[in-house]
Amino acid sequence: MTETTIITTNHVNLWYGENHAVKDVSMEVPDRRVTALIGPSGCGKSTLIRCFNRMNDLVPGCRITGQIDFHGQDIYARETDPVEIRRKIGMVFQKPNPFPKSVYENVAYGPRIHGIRDRGRLDTIVERSLRNAALWEEVKDRLSDSAMGLSGGQQQRLCIARTLAVEPEVILMDEPCSALDPIATSKIEALIDELKQKYCVIIVTHNMQQAGRVSDYTGFMYLGEMVEFGSTKQIFENPAKELTENYITGRFG
Amino acid sequence: MKAGEGPAAGDSPADSFPTVPPAGTPDGFRKDRHPGRRSRREGVIRAVWFLCALFAVITIFFIFAFLLLDAYPIFEEIGIWNFLSGPVWNPTGTPPAYGIFPLIVDTLLATLLAMAIAIPLGVGSAIYIAELAPYRVKAWVKPAVELLAGIPSVVFGFFGLVVLTTWIRVTFDVPTGETWLAGSLLLALMALPTIISVSEDAISSAPREYKEGSLALGATHWQTISRVLTPAALSGITAAIILGVGRAAGETMAVLMVTGNAPVIPEPIYNVLSPIRTLTGTLGIEMGEVPVDSTHYYALFGVAVVLLVITLVINFAATVVLARIKRQQAPSRPMCTPQEKAAPEWRERARAFYRDHRGQLLWGILAVSLLAFFGLIGLAVAAVLYLVVRFVPPMISPKWAQRIAFSLAALCVIIVLLSLGVILYDILSKGLPYITWEFLTAPPSNLGREGGIAPAIVGTMYLVIGSIAISLPIGIGAAIYLTEYARQGRLVGIIRTATDLLNGTPSIVFGLFGFAFLVIYLSFGVCLFAGQITLALMVLPTIIRTTEEALKTVPVAVREGSLALGASKWQTIRKVVLPPAVPGILTGTILSIGRVAGETAPILFTAVVFSTRFMPSSLFQPVMALPYHLYILATNVPGAQGQQYATAVVLLGLVVAFYAIAIWIRHRSMARHPW
Numbered sequence: 001m002t003e004t005t006i007i008t009t010n011h012v013n014l015w016y017g018e019n020h021a022v023k024d025v026s027m028e029v030p031d032r033r034v035t036a037l038i039g040p041s042g043c044g045k046s047t048l049i050r051c052f053n054r055m056n057d058l059v060p061g062c063r064i065t066g067q068i069d070f071h072g073q074d075i076y077a078r079e080t081d082p083v084e085i086r087r088k089i090g091m092v093f094q095k096p097n098p099f100p101k102s103v104y105e106n107v108a109y110g111p112r113i114h115g116i117r118d119r120g121r122l123d124t125i126v127e128r129s130l131r132n133a134a135l136w137e138e139v140k141d142r143l144s145d146s147a148m149g150l151s152g153g154q155q156q157r158l159c160i161a162r163t164l165a166v167e168p169e170v171i172l173m174d175e176p177c178s179a180l181d182p183i184a185t186s187k188i189e190a191l192i193d194e195l196k197q198k199y200c201v202i203i204v205t206h207n208m209q210q211a212g213r214v215s216d217y218t219g220f221m222y223l224g225e226m227v228e229f230g231s232t233k234q235i236f237e238n239p240a241k242e243l244t245e246n247y248i249t250g251r252f253g
Numbered sequence: 254m255k256a257g258e259g260p261a262a263g264d265s266p267a268d269s270f271p272t273v274p275p276a277g278t279p280d281g282f283r284k285d286r287h288p289g290r291r292s293r294r295e296g297v298i299r300a301v302w303f304l305c306a307l308f309a310v311i312t313i314f315f316i317f318a319f320l321l322l323d324a325y326p327i328f329e330e331i332g333i334w335n336f337l338s339g340p341v342w343n344p345t346g347t348p349p350a351y352g353i354f355p356l357i358v359d360t361l362l363a364t365l366l367a368m369a370i371a372i373p374l375g376v377g378s379a380i381y382i383a384e385l386a387p388y389r390v391k392a393w394v395k396p397a398v399e400l401l402a403g404i405p406s407v408v409f410g411f412f413g414l415v416v417l418t419t420w421i422r423v424t425f426d427v428p429t430g431e432t433w434l435a436g437s438l439l440l441a442l443m444a445l446p447t448i449i450s451v452s453e454d455a456i457s458s459a460p461r462e463y464k465e466g467s468l469a470l471g472a473t474h475w476q477t478i479s480r481v482l483t484p485a486a487l488s489g490i491t492a493a494i495i496l497g498v499g500r501a502a503g504e505t506m507a508v509l510m511v512t513g514n515a516p517v518i519p520e521p522i523y524n525v526l527s528p529i530r531t532l533t534g535t536l537g538i539e540m541g542e543v544p545v546d547s548t549h550y551y552a553l554f555g556v557a558v559v560l561l562v563i564t565l566v567i568n569f570a571a572t573v574v575l576a577r578i579k580r581q582q583a584p585s586r587p588m589c590t591p592q593e594k595a596a597p598e599w600r601e602r603a604r605a606f607y608r609d610h611r612g613q614l615l616w617g618i619l620a621v622s623l624l625a626f627f628g629l630i631g632l633a634v635a636a637v638l639y640l641v642v643r644f645v646p647p648m649i650s651p652k653w654a655q656r657i658a659f660s661l662a663a664l665c666v667i668i669v670l671l672s673l674g675v676i677l678y679d680i681l682s683k684g685l686p687y688i689t690w691e692f693l694t695a696p697p698s699n700l701g702r703e704g705g706i707a708p709a710i711v712g713t714m715y716l717v718i719g720s721i722a723i724s725l726p727i728g729i730g731a732a733i734y735l736t737e738y739a740r741q742g743r744l745v746g747i748i749r750t751a752t753d754l755l756n757g758t759p760s761i762v763f764g765l766f767g768f769a770f771l772v773i774y775l776s777f778g779v780c781l782f783a784g785q786i787t788l789a790l791m792v793l794p795t796i797i798r799t800t801e802e803a804l805k806t807v808p809v810a811v812r813e814g815s816l817a818l819g820a821s822k823w824q825t826i827r828k829v830v831l832p833p834a835v836p837g838i839l840t841g842t843i844l845s846i847g848r849v850a851g852e853t854a855p856i857l858f859t860a861v862v863f864s865t866r867f868m869p870s871s872l873f874q875p876v877m878a879l880p881y882h883l884y885i886l887a888t889n890v891p892g893a894q895g896q897q898y899a900t901a902v903v904l905l906g907l908v909v910a911f912y913a914i915a916i917w918i919r920h921r922s923m924a925r926h927p928w
Contacts, residue, residue, distance in 0.1 A: 087471025097462030
């Protein structure tokens with residue numbers, strides 16, 4: 001399968017007030033692959049992926065320069081609707097954040113706001129999304145129970161199902177397993193492997209093993225800069241920069 | 254390891270490893286030589302807070318006891334049913350008639366219309382302030398709304414009497430402007446700040462994650478607000494509305510001054526231009542002039558009991574609703590518990606039916622109630638509404654829906670602020686010219702037409718200071734007990750219910766209780782101390798509630814962090830739980846001070862006289878008070894309009910000063926505790 005680029009960043013800089021959090025990042029993210037961003041805490045990797053669906057718009061005092069293209073369309077152009085961007089570029093957060101509604105309503109939320117009212121269609125979407133998030137078997141008998149009663153791993157898969165239900169093209173994952181136990185983590189990782197058949201997945205992690213296990217491409221960030229970006233195999237086996245090698249081999253971080 | 258460095262328990266296993274520092278108290282730590290004394294101290298502290306909490310129960314019991322005691326003769330004499338359903342209230346006629354049915358209906362009508370106005374305005378404004386307002390706008394809109402809350406009810410009543418009723422009379426060309434409409438408009442204005450502040454808090458404190466989660470799915474801002482944030486804040490908004498209803502149903506002075514006080518049911522029932530008379534108004538007007546232990550006196554206590562029961566029912570309903578919502582959103586409810594599996598089938602089916610047909614049910618209720626009120630026209634209105642709600646929204650794109658919704662929300666805020674502006678402008682522009690040094694420092698003469706209001710200013714200050722000094726420690730103590738110490742059990746349930754009931758008790762009922770218990774039974778006479786106690790009881794639930802809310806916002810993790818460092822429970826509460834809760838506690842205190850300074854009803858029969866030349870020299874002398882002075886000037890002294898306006902200005906100024914200080918303090922501590 002040939003690779004196509006879905007997101008391109010061009011000299012992206014970001015400031016939170018005075019704090020220069022992302023420095024001159026240029027990269028190309030391929031479609032239907034898993035791209036991992038690794039680096040020590042505070043290196044700007046989460047900030048960077050929050051640029052891709054304009055979640056940083058919510059942060060007061062945040063300023064961005066440079067260009068981010070999604071299918072060749074400038075995400076930050078004046079005429080671009082952030083709501084439309086976010087529908088196509090979904091996001092799963094570090095801490096599972098289901099709404100205080102039932103399991104069903106959580107998944108149906110996205111389709112509903114995008115105008116689907118027919119109960120039958122919603123049922124189909126909810127079931128398909130929960131199946132694709134490998135959660136259906138566990139929750140099918142309690143769809144109308146509160147999502148807050150699920151375990152952490154189930155909540156996170158519910159959040160993924162919720163994201164899948166609006167049929168995005170890209171799924172951003174901001175350290176999706178950092179709040180989960182190893183078993184839940186392995187389920188999510190298996191799920192990510194499935195998801196790349198249909199979606200572009202960008203995952204932020206500070207767990208290098210995880211990046212090695214799930215990703216096809218890896219970017220290593222340090223102090224806001226993209227130190228190195230390449231295939232995961234190359235980054236882990238044959239890094240071009242000494243800094244990357246030091247981090248990969250655990251000499252700092 | 255040097256001898257004596259560690260405590261007696263130093264010969265722990267750690268001693269056999271010289272490199273490991275000894276277990277025990279590190280250098281420089283205070284050594285706790287008397288763990289027994291500490292635990293005794295903790296026990297005493299706990300007991301003190303428990304007593305504070307118990308106080309609410311005792312109070313509500315006393316109020317009930319004394320009201321029932323004094324109401325019993327009327328129930329015995331004419332029968333409860335005749336009392337409730339009697340169509341005529343004419344206690345001074347021959348023969349006297351003690352039927353309060355029209356009073357009950359009028360009370361419900363006044364509250365209903367007020368809520369129909371205040372709920373949309375209030376929730377709209379709350380949404381605007383919480384989510385839409387730019388930072389700078391928010392920074393002055395919020396205090397402005399709190400200011401609206403601080404305007405004393407008697408000032409609203411005064412404004413209503415001289416401006417609003419005139420406007421209604423002229424605009425609608427009716428013989429008198431003292432109508433249901435005037436009363437409900439004022440009630441709406443008075444309920445608004447409560448509804449706005451509490452809803453806004455609830456919406457603002459919905460977790461950030463919900464907002465991010467929704468936006469990340471491509472929801473518009475408005476969709477996020479209407480479908481995630483508002484539902485998540487629903488319990489808070491419901492609480493806000495109920496507090497508003499309580500305020501409206503129990504309000505006395507403003508209503509009494511503008512509704513005309515004719516004990517009739519409007520004809521037809523939706524004629525908002527008819528005069529009405531509420532239960533509270535009846536008490537306010539007649540209580541002062543009735544001989545103790547006459548039939549009329551007992552009848553008034555009967556009215557108070559009915560009023561109390563109505564507000565208790567409202568509150569009880571509220572508690573049930575809130576508990577339901579809380580249960581639905583409960584995070585840690587274990588799923589598929591055995592009890593749930595064992596639920597009978599019909600209940601499951603009823604629940605499923607309710608879930609699937611909730612919309613239809615609500616529409617049915619709406620249609621029936623409109624039909625009952627307005628006849629066939631009401632039914633037609635319901636049908637049109639249904640069609641609009643059912644078929645119009647899908648035709649509007651989310652973007653336009655957002656624009657429309659945001660404009661409406663902004664409009665709500667503008668209406669609220671404009672009302673505030675009109676009232677302030679009217680009072681200030683007409684009152685300020687009369688404010689002179691003499692007015693502020695001299696006692697009144699010629700029935701308040703000349704001279705000043707110095708004794709009233711001082712009296713009000715005394716009332717505020719005394720009542721807050723009584724209620725603040727008890728209230729905070731009770732809240733600490735309820736949130737930090739209490740385990741869920743029957744006793745806590747009772748205490749919490751009592752607090753809720755006390756909270757819903759109308760201020761005039763406190764007045765009656767103060768009169769029956771303090772003034773008559775304890776023979777205090779009409780005096781400052783009786784007023785202070787009555788007012789303290791009235792604001793106690795506000796303080797308990799807001800303090801509880803504030804304590805609850807402090808994350809459990811913070812408490813655990815402190816306890817894990819070896820801090821005792823009380824140390825944890827004092828050092829890490831209370832400090833960040835201070836802004837919340839202050840909010841409650843602000844609201845309380847505002848109420849105390851402006852309340853007339855509770856002191857009407859307990860503490861005040863219209864005119865005295867002397868400052869009170871002991872707690873057992875009657876005082877003048879600003880709100881009461883304004884009330885009498887406005888209703889009983891013709892030809893004192895300048896003094897009326899000037900008194901209103903002083904009363905407003907006093908309240909605003911309290912508010913400004915408190916808001917400033919809260920703002921400062923807010924910056925330090927950002928969660």
